[in-house]
Amino acid sequence: MHIKEEFAERHVLTLTVDNEAGTLARIAGMFTARGYNIDSLTVADISEDHAISRITIVTKGPPEVIDQIIAQCERLVPVHKVTDLTDAGPHVERELALVKVSGAGDKRVEAMRLADIYRARVIDATVSSFIFEITGGPDKIDTFVALMRELGLVEVGRTGIVGLMRGSEAS
């Protein structure tokens, strides 16, 4: 007998939660405890009185598992609202990455040229290195990082994505 892999689709979920000790551990731990995937997770407090945080989780699973994930999130006491951006319709996703590249000569010039094309900004520079700041959808960042790998990539930091519904309504 062998362990079987399951088909999975990617979903972006946003959660509004009470900003209190343990909420993040409760949510992240629930994902591990129930065997759900987390591709990325971001969290920051978003309300004026610091009482509410917004969490964006990118997860993968078959449709019925995604439905369970949402139900399990909603079951947690500090979770007020869960939105599946992927299901809800048009939305934007953005991620920020810092990309450090070191090199000299042609490679350095090429890195600068590509950064320009990808609208990455230089936020630190030495004679032998750059740090680029780039924002965009995860695919754009993946591609940019892949290109930099050829040109002397030292390290990358990524925020994981945040997302909002398009239009005037809150998600």
Added chain:
Amino acid sequence: MAEKSGADILIEALLAQGVDTVFGYPGGAVLPIYDALFQHPKILHVLVRHEAGAAHAAEGYARSTGKPGVVLVTSGPGATNAVTGIADAFMDSIPMVCITGQVATNLIGSDAFQEADTIGITRHCTKHNYLVKDPAELGAVVAEAFHIATQGRPGPVVIDIPKNVQVATAEFDRHGNNAAKRYVPAGDADFAAITQAVELLAKAKAPILYTGGGIINSGPDASAALRELAALAGAPVTSTLMGLGSFPASDPAWLGMLGMHGTYEANMAMNQCDVMLCLGARFDDRVTGRLDAFSPNSIKVHIDIDRSSINKTVRVDLPIVADVGKAIRQMITIWNSRKLQAQKLDEWWARIKGWRSVGSLNYPASQSEIMPQYAIERLFQLTKNKAPVITTEVGQHQMWAAQHFHFDAPNKWLTSGGLGTMGYGLPAAIGAQMGNPDALVIDIAGEASIQMNIQEMGTASQYRLPVKVFILNNEWMGMVRQWQQLTYESRYSNSYSDSLPDFVALAEAYGWKGIRCDDPAKLDDAIAEMLAYDGPVMFDCRVSKEANCFPMIPSGAAHTEMILHSDEVSGTMDDEAKALV
């Protein structure tokens, strides 16, 4: 306003919740609370012998009274010992509030003496948990904890209170704490959906009501409503292990329990029905058998208060998130106001009669030894007029009790269903007896399981609780032995109950009465002797050693593939089946 210590605030807050009984065990990190308890004789503290016993006792108290069970334990080992009972309450949706001591806030994270990350450890086996860092928050936390534990799908809530927070002072206004509004469970069902459910039921030619522990959690009126609905629809009723008692076993519409060790008629009716109304049950793997063969041709309606229970394992056609008792009442109102008539179900009942005639609970009789099923039957016959509360341990005896003991009312059957915790029965019986001082409370036990929390005999002695422990002693971890016989060609690896204590001598050592019986002809008299004794009794009922629990749906099999008798057993299984729980 005068300030009070955190410990006093806790006690006041518990009193404000109507708490009169706490199951607990003291230790360094809860000494301030124990001192406060000493000054408040209104709360009866039941001193257990192990913290798992406290948690299971609170479960037994809760399940038999409908009130939340309250636990008080110290930090570190006190809390970790209680975890099994907390996890058990989580799986079986039992309302519980567990107060744990914690090291002082300034020591948290320093590996202080008796420090454990109680919040981390219990995070995923509680409905919610709190670390309280300021005595001023305690009143509101306790109020919210009881609200969460008891409302919606019930469950355990842990409140972890550092020692310095118990000592520090703050203001407390007994009337000032409204349970926070942030937890709002489902109530009434969506009208359109529930109307559709009624129409489906009224049009069904082969309906079945598949009920579960949710009916019991919803309260006694849910059981009453279930009877009315079943009568209107003329439909047969089956139940999960957790739901036994919500529908009277003496009613002709009762099919018995369903699932792995359920009756043939219940499982066949589940398989062949055209409309399945699932009421407060959750399509557990022990109930469904092989999923792709589960009730293939039915329209499934699922009413549950917990939306995450819906479509978790089985896709349903009509999901309804609501309190099941209220939803059944709504169904009855709609049925009556539309003057609906059930279909003629004669054909359906004729088929059920055919399945019943198989006699799936029959077992080979014996004159020479006590068959375990016979022991349960006699226990039932000799106690049924007393409407006893029955608790169980886990194993064959539990399944035989579920099959052969019959319940006509809810809150009388207390068993560890979801977690399947050996050692549950005795402390649960103690909790049930505390909550129902005049009731006959019997733990139907196995000789292996009873040893898991046997220390609680001392608790029963101390509080003069006349609990009866009825051990079906087969000298085996029978359920393990049965699986080894069926799956591993009778290689009985570590399932023999060697070096058993002399249960009669043990009973006497604890100040209990001990009774032993191994003769079917003397069994009735021995049971009568147990019932006549007004204190705790341990009954060592020596039963047939190698009886197996049938009928049985082997793991990975469909409802229609039940094994009815041991001669149909093959002795091995393929790897796919072995890998299933």
